Amino acid sequence: MKFATLQDGRRDGRLVIVSRDLQRAVAAAPIADTLLEAVEHWDDVAPQLRQLSDALNAGRALDAFTFDPRQTMAPLPRSPQWCDASAFLNHGKLMEQAFGTPPIPLFDSVPVMYQGASDDFLGAHDDVPLPDEAHGIDFEGEFGVIVADVPMGSTPAHAATRVRLLVQLNDWSLRALGPHEMKTGFGFLQAKPSTAFAPLAITPDEIGEAWRDGRVHLALHVQWNGQRFGEPHGGEMNFGFGELIAHAARTRRLRAGTVIGSGTVSNVARAAGSACIAERRVIEMIDAGHASTAFMRFGDRVRMAATDARGATPFGAIDQRVIDQRVIGPLAKAGPAS
Secondary structure (H helix, E strand, O other): OEEEEEOOOOOOOEEEEEOOOOOEEEEOOOOOOOHHHHHHOHHHHHHHHHHHHHHHHOOOOOOOEEOOHHHEOOOOOOOOOEEEEOOOHHHHHHHHHHHOOOOOOOOOOOOOEEEEOOOOOEOOOEOEEEOOHHHOEEOEEEEEEEEOOEOOOOOHHHHHOOEEEEEEEEOOEEOOOHHHHHHOOOOOOOOOOOOEEOOOEEOHHHHHHHEEOOEEOOEEEEEEOOEEEEOOEHHHOOOOHHHHHHHHOOOOOEOOOOEEEOOOOOOOOHHHEOOEHHHHHHHHHHHHOOOOOOOOOOOOEEEEEEEOOOOOOOOOOEEEEEEEHHHHOOOOOOOEOO
16 A cells, blocks of 8 residues: 555644555545554554555546645654664665764664654655754655554564565755764754655555565665765665664563664665765775865755666655745745745
């Protein structure tokens, strides 16, 4: 099944089911009005949602309408919790060089993870208002999962069974603010603005064999201002999502709707390119002794879309523009990118 949340003036939007070709949609209500409601009551509502999805894909759904991804919010506009890992060790080791930090103890065997803001996720086509170009504006292409309730102390094997949906996301970063926050020992806060999500949250069966070993085995195609930036492959995760969920649940239970991120998709092979600017800059420093790629400027755009072997984009695409928050005002929220 493929789910999207449409803007309707409410903070949690209106849940719809989307056809596999991304052309048609149908309202999920009265089965479930929001995605959080669906995930919280998954065992009860999933069979009915599956029937509606099957009818939509067969062209039999009543009241189906044309799906417009530009009208979507994040599939889960706000979540009980958002935890992001660094499960691609190639990226993490390069970033240690970028920030001049010593190696993280047990980095190869114990996942690292921070808890981000989950109260205001961005839609795939929302403008991204930020306060200052000098903060080092960067995108970070990732995959993630939305889970059902996870008991404290779950094993990785059990944690993997709690995955309900897969997502694709852009974990925006302000690189100039990161080093100080990491040195405090309290982790990221100002360096991590609102995270953006591709239009669709999907059940794992939607990508077939590309979902295995707790990993999304798809290439994530990233373009910056219309130019190719990279297409690193999600299968190179050093920790699977079962391990990441279990890590987050070691000393707490996770409530349904919690989102767990993979961290920036990164491949050892240089030919794959990168999913964030900071990684490219580190590679430039290694190869040429200095970084030549600047961070983003206001007006820049980034597009991200995971693509399967047939060229389909099962999550849809993120396509966003960075804008100056000072222009729209401190309390305003930007709408879809034009």
